[in-house]
Structures are given as structure tokens and as C-alpha cells.
Amino acid sequence: MNPFLVIPVLAQARFRPEFIWENRDVFLGGVRLTVFIAIVAFALATVLGLGVALLRMSKNRLVAPIMAAYINIFRAIPLLVFVVFVYYGIAIQFDVRISAIQAGILVLTLQYSAWLGEIFRGGIQAVSDGQTQAALSVGMSRPQTFFRVVLPQAIRIVIPPTGNMFIGMIKDSSLVFIIGVPELFRVSSVMANRTFRYFEVYLGAVIFYLILTTAAYFGVKYLEKRFALVDVLTTRVRSPLARRRGVRLRMIQEAVASERESKSSGTATAL
């Protein structure tokens, strides 16, 4: 019997949405690995990206062009090609002992560090030069100026684009399926080829990716809110931390006001 005939026959079978639910453990296994890869690669890429951004802004005539080249190279290679090249082309060919998962994380980290590096550089450069001058003018050191004044402002600027990149990372992590990493897309396609339930399986994959990226979206929104600037003295604040800060500020206010009063009444009696 021609095996190819089986496919159209099965494809006409009744749509069974419960198939997704019945195989939830398989999907969730893939989800777990997708989340792991995305988070680990993104964390590494963030650290590396900050380094890339700082070195890219270096005044050293050798360092800056090297970092520009780093960014251009890792940004330019198609991720799928890059994954295959690193794992099959380098790791297997030259017997470098890294697992497919490690290779996948390495490739995602390198490419995303280039993207993030440019985002971070933009954020840092968007903080006005006057900020640096003001910080220096009160005697702060260069590192203090960077970490206390420039970086906190840059972080607020880069949260939205960095959030976009994280959502992109969740999606791009599917490309490591090609080297056999059993993440969400890989387990889905294996399942589909085994059961011929293409529609249900890939619908399931789509749903799980949507759930992941939606969660990431709300995470980014939370961060934006968390970093928003609120006057705890004039705004109703809900978080206990902000409330305590409000109480503190009020105490300082009252202490200083009463000091001023006792001083002026002191001079009044002296007169």
C-alpha cells in the first residue's frame, strides 16, 4: 500500500481539539525547555550585550572597530544557518564536546548580544551629557556617575525595546529544533510526524507560543510600571515599600520644619 495515501485520509479525519489536552505533557516538556533556553540565553546576552555596548563606545581606536565588527557579524548571520554551522559545522566536525542545547544557547546568546548591545548603546547615549557633567561637578567618580546616574536612566529607556527582544528570543529559540534540541517546536513536529495530527499539534504549538509571549508582554509591562517615577508624598501608593518611604519623607519634613521654627523663635527671643 502506498504510504502517501494515508496522509490525505487521516487529514480528513474529524478535528479533535482534545488531542492537544491529551498530549499536554509532551507540549509542556517542550515549553519547559523553550523557557529554559530563552531565559538562560537572554540573561547571558544581556550581560554580554552591556559589555559590547560599553566597549563599542570606547575611545580606544582598536576596541571600538572590533566591537563594531562583532555586532555586524553576529547580527548578519541568519540564525538557522548560524545554529547549523556552530553545531554541525564546528562542534561535530571538530569533535568539540558541547551538547545541542549548549550550542543552541551559545548561538542565541551571541546573536542577541549584538542586538542588545546596540539597544543598550542607544539607551546610554540617549542620557544627556549634562547628567554626566552634573554628577562629576558634585565630585562623583566616573564609575559612580555611570552606575548611579547614567545607567538607571538608560535602563528605563531600554526596557520597551529589550522586552521586544525577549519576546523575539522566545520565538527564535524554536530555530534550534534543527539540531535536535527537544524544545516546543521540536517535540511538536516529532509528535505531528508520528500521529499525523498536523492541525491539532501545530495549533497546540501556536497556542503555547502565544501563552509564553503574552506572559512575557505582561512581564515587560510590569517592569515599566515598577520603574515608573511616583511622588510618594502626593500620590496614593499601594506598595508597602512606597508607603514606608512616604512615612519617612514626612518625618524628615516635620523634623526640618520644627528645627527651622525653633531656630527662628530662638533669634526672636534673643532680640
Next chain:
Amino acid sequence: MSQPNGTSRPVVQLRKIHKSFGANHVLKGIDLTVGQGQHVVIFGPSGSGKSTLLRTANLLETPDSGSVWFEGKEYGAGIEGEDLPRGKARLLRQQIGMVFQQFNLFPHITALDNVALALRRVKRIKRDEAEHKAATYLDRVGLLDKLGAFPSQLSGGQQQRVAIARSLVMEPKVMLFDEPTSALDPELVGEVLAVMRDLAESGMTMVVVTHEMGFAREAGDLNIFMDEGVVVETGGRELYDHAREPRTRAFLQAIL
């Protein structure tokens, strides 16, 4: 409050300051001595180098050559032929306050934290003490009720007063003002000038780059007219009515 030019003990001395930006020779060998408690006003057309000169006094701008003397130490690039030990710019800046045209408050922290930041990070004062001291200085500029406000929630005049408090809290020996009222709406200029007048009366040594001729006339012990990178003319209060140099007279006529 008015010492005649040059009789008081010098606090800052700029010697033979040269500075170029590319082909543009902005400062052409400026000498300036600021005495204890003296109020120096620098004025002149835009591009004359007055802001650059002010910024070399705390080495925010490093002179190409020339020396900044402060309290017995030499800072900056130095003068050819002289071989004196140089002090660190950071230590100089800790003793000289600066107020900017654009305020340059840190927008991501409250007014209180703006003032307390350097106390905590530079002077390493504990948080409670630093915040209390910062609040005292905010009270001094009339902003005790704005402790928790962020710069974006303050008017320009309030922001500039916070900026003044941020500098004063470090207890500098000299205060530099770089066109402190030029970015303000006209109705907000008064409150900033009032704070500056108080400060002048308290005996603070001040160097002010300004176009506020009213303030200059009443506070300026030493008045300096600059044009094209050189000091054209210096004098006491009489300078504004009896300038000798035609260039000074032309400028004063144009702006008064």
C-alpha cells in the same frame, strides 16, 4: 559684602588658560583671580568663551594648557616650563559647586535624593543623616514640601533651586553659575535670583556667567567682559555705566 578687586585672599586662580575645540580657539590665555567672598560676574556675547572659562575652573573642561590653582594646589594641564605637582580633578570638584543653565537634575530620583546623592556616595554620610541634611538645604531654597517630587514634576525655577541645593549641600568653597536663569520663563527668574542674592549676602564666593544685568550690578564686585576668547575689560560696579572699551560699551548698550 563687597571687597575691592584683588584685596581679599585668593581662593581660585586661573592662569594662562588656553582651550581649542578643533580649529576654534575658544580661550586665548585667560588669567583670573577670585578672592575669598568675592562675587565675580562674567558677561559677553555668546561664543565669547565665558561658559568654557567657567567650566575650566572645575575642570569639566580640561584646558589644553594653563593651570587652575585652588587652595594651595595646582590642577589641570599646567603651564609649559613649570613643573608643579597636579591635583586630581575629582578632589577639586568636591570643593567647587556648579549650577548649570539646563539645571541637569537627575530625573530618575526625587528632589531629596538629588541633593542627598553626593553626600552619600562622595562624602559617605549615612542615609539618615544625609537625607536630613539634604532636606535642610531644600528648606533653605524654599522647597521642603517638594522632597518627594521628581524633577519633571517641578517648574524650571524649582528645578534650578533644587540644583543649587544639590551643590550647596556639599559645602563648596566656591559656587559657579553658568547662566542659571537663561533657560527660565521670565516670571521664574526672580525666585532663582533671590536664592542667589541670599547666597551672596551669606559671603559665599561666587563666579556667575549671566545676562541678568540687574543682578550683576548689585552683586558683582568684579565684573569681566569677555569677547572672542579674551578678557576685554574688568572693573567694579562702575563698569556698567563707565566702560572704557568701545566693545564693552557697544555690548552693554545692546542688551540694556
